Amino acid sequence: MMAKLTRHPLLWGETPLMPLPRLAKKLGVASVWMKRDDLTGIAFGGNKVRKLEYLLGHALQEDCDLIITGGSPGSNHCRLTVAVANHIGLDTWLCFSGNKLGEVQGNLFLDQLLGAKVFLTGCYGSEALLTVMEEKAEEARKLGRKPYVIPVGGSTNVGDYGYFHAWHEYIAQLDQLETVPNFDEIYVTVGTGGTMAGLLAGQASTPNSSRIVGVSVWQDQKQATQDILHLTNDLLREIDKPISVTIEDIHVFDQYIGQKYGVPSAEGNRAIRMLAELEGLFVDPIYTGKALAGMIDQLSQTNSAHKHVLFWHTGGTPALFTHVSSLLEKGER
Numbered sequence: 001m002m003a004k005l006t007r008h009p010l011l012w013g014e015t016p017l018m019p020l021p022r023l024a025k026k027l028g029v030a031s032v033w034m035k036r037d038d039l040t041g042i043a044f045g046g047n048k049v050r051k052l053e054y055l056l057g058h059a060l061q062e063d064c065d066l067i068i069t070g071g072s073p074g075s076n077h078c079r080l081t082v083a084v085a086n087h088i089g090l091d092t093w094l095c096f097s098g099n100k101l102g103e104v105q106g107n108l109f110l111d112q113l114l115g116a117k118v119f120l121t122g123c124y125g126s127e128a129l130l131t132v133m134e135e136k137a138e139e140a141r142k143l144g145r146k147p148y149v150i151p152v153g154g155s156t157n158v159g160d161y162g163y164f165h166a167w168h169e170y171i172a173q174l175d176q177l178e179t180v181p182n183f184d185e186i187y188v189t190v191g192t193g194g195t196m197a198g199l200l201a202g203q204a205s206t207p208n209s210s211r212i213v214g215v216s217v218w219q220d221q222k223q224a225t226q227d228i229l230h231l232t233n234d235l236l237r238e239i240d241k242p243i244s245v246t247i248e249d250i251h252v253f254d255q256y257i258g259q260k261y262g263v264p265s266a267e268g269n270r271a272i273r274m275l276a277e278l279e280g281l282f283v284d285p286i287y288t289g290k291a292l293a294g295m296i297d298q299l300s301q302t303n304s305a306h307k308h309v310l311f312w313h314t315g316g317t318p319a320l321f322t323h324v325s326s327l328l329e330k331g332e333r
């Protein structure tokens with residue numbers, strides 16, 4: 001095992017794998033289950049904690065004392081990075097895209113409670129933000145600090161390895177729990193694609209026939225597929241697995257983005273309500289609600305009565321509070 005890939009444990013344990021019988025009945029499928037990565041144990045949870053177990057493991061190994069990362073002011077990744085860094089006693093600098101913070105709600109509100117140091121960069125996009133983060137790291141070094149830079153979404157080989165690990169956690173759960181079916185499809189939200197890449201890399205190294213389906217909330221299908229292909233094969237190379245995936249192995253939909261990334265969609269909002277009313281569980285308007293809407297639509301398009309499906313929840317629920325007015329709009333009830 002690469003020394004670089006050292007886990008600093010942050011999760012409380014395995015996240016639950018639970019059935020959603022009322023949703024399954026409503027959708028007319030054999031079963032729907034959920035992998036609860038909204039319950040990763042700290043600061044309202046989410047998928048980024050799994051990436052941060054390895055990213056901060058790496059930062060600690062390198063004796064870093066400052067974490068620099070970034071994203072939009074509503075970023076789940078930023079909120080969880082600050083929380084986790086506080087938890088282990090490291091400082092964090094957040095580099096936000098754009099020129100204004102907007103309403104202090106949801107994740108941005110939590111960042112403030114967590115005491116994050118925040119910079120508004122005036123830039124947009126992952127690459128531009130990474131450049132600013134590298135400049136900040138240079139400034140920090142001049143101040144005698146030892147910074148560790150985490151790109152937007154934490155999607156490096158080190159971060160994505162958290163989802164390789166998650167895949168193996170899931171496989172072990174399937175073996176333990178006798179009532180879990182063999183899933184035909186596993187739906188997961190795609191932002192930068194690192195989460196899906198980690199899962200695909202995990203699946204490539206175990207015999208398993210489920211089809212992993214990504215629902216993009218940001219990029220078009222072509223770009224998301226290319227990114228996931230590269231992230232998956234880079235990770236497999238990093239961990240010395242003599243296997244690779246091809247473009248045919250990567251299934252991504254991009255028709256559930258709505259107007260654009262960061263803006264709630266009507267279908268996503270309906271999916272949020274459906275899950276809340278049927279199962280008492282929450283998904284969010286920016287990521288998981290749109291992915292759930294994608295799953296619901298895909299299942300309705302083909303004969304799915306025999307299907308067993310898993311929705312891999314990736315968190316994001318603080319964003320519900322940033323979008324109260326959109327969620328309460330008439331016509332979406």
Ligand SMILES: *Cc1c(COP(=O)(O)O)cnc(C)c1O
Nearest residue numbers: 076191192193194195314315316
């Ligand atoms: C970041 C995020 C994702 C996307 O993860 P990627 O690894 O960037 O694809 C999905 N859901 C939620 C709630 C997130 O915060």
